[in-house]
Amino acid sequence: MTGKLLPLLLVALPAAGGEISAERQQALRDLLKQDCGACHGLTLKGGMGPALLPETLAGKSDDFLADTILNGRPGTAMPPWQPFMNRDEALWLIGILRTKPN
């Protein structure tokens, strides 16, 4: 069972200086597929939110994208994910996005 961790648990997990445990990686992958997927599509080809494919993200910096993920984009439907992940984890997710997760 690799069900999504409860959010409280997510928040409680320590940042651990860039090290992301295998369990946590799975939780983040699940989050990406299920909860990001609700707007960006299961295969990340887009839905209400834009496609998050390597080619659509090319030319946008990791920092810029991490800011988007953590703070959301006010005035758009992109919500802030800061309560559920830290910056290292957001950067790790971007790495996944840049290398076609499916």
Place this chain on the structure above:
Amino acid sequence: MTETTLCLLILTCLFSPASFAELRATGDLGVVIERESGSAIIVNTTRHKTLAKVEGLGDLSHASVVFSRDQRYAYVFGRDGGLSKIDLLQDKVEKRIVQAGNSIGGAISQDGKLIAVSNYTPGGVKIFSADTLEPVADIPARYADGKLSKVVGLTDAPGQRFVFSLWDAGEIWTVDVKNPQKPVIQKYPNIGKEPYDALMAPDGHYYIAGLFGEPGLALLDLWQPEQGVKRILPDYGKHDEKLPVYKMPHLEGWAVAGDYLLAPAIGRHEVLVIDKKSWQLVKAIPVPGQPVFVMARPDARQVWVNFAFPDNNQLLVIDTKDMSLTKLLTPGKGVLHMEFTPRGEQVWVALRDDNQVVVYDTATLEEVSRLPAQKPNGIFFTGRAHRIGL
């Protein structure tokens, strides 16, 4: 029974090939969408049984279903623009087309002969023959300087019409398809920013779109369309900071109880109770999360509410007699959708992360049954075939 009819019956039994297969009526069947595997299971809602699995339906990360009026066929609208026609009698895909790059939902016409699909890319509505899935009409959602808008909230309406909303354009369009070759489109511009979904009243009188980009809801009175679209609750929550919305609410069906309409607030953890006569807010019921589906039991005595991430392990039951909270249930992880049996004695709930569907008795709120399903995200019963707006 007379002797001759008995004889006839025996003869029919002996010689009709159909008699060897189990006869199956479809009125108490349903379809459960399995999000990741691109499949659907066909279920019997009386016996709580899975009858078959149908595969090859594409990307169902967002999916919805309508039924033919003979309740034999289920039309599944997938995220990838796929439109699949499932034969509930033969457990197979009768036909499947990919009609767009990215789509969000669909509807069946009043006469049951047309299927309409709302698309994100290319933004617009396409209409197909329900029988053959051959294309009949293409309605690009063109606005402003020729751009195409994503289309949401597509429903059927009396008078052989479809109604839908344009997310990017902030418009509502109605299209009369009495002559499907020559659809007659009526556009209502400036209805508000970013309509995210919409619902049709079960009597086809009102179409209401929820707005994401500004406060309130947009209301079109289909009995008096010439009056245009009017805004309801235009000031609600105007001055408050919006809470983040991790999943867009869905307006499906019409949670109406007596004179009241219940709808999810957006960016607020509330269910709104709106007076259907004056269109004024009666009450905002505080709830433990961003509501996604606010659905009335068919007799409307209860309204069931599920929530967006991270509160999607909960299910709330509201008593519409006095709008009090009856119970907060925690059926499992990833409560994505629910569907009532046609007369409402039970409700089926999709638990995506538990790979299960759980069935509740709505009177006792006790669990009746659990069925396995792979990442279920939508439950649709054939009773929808005979309801306006579903």
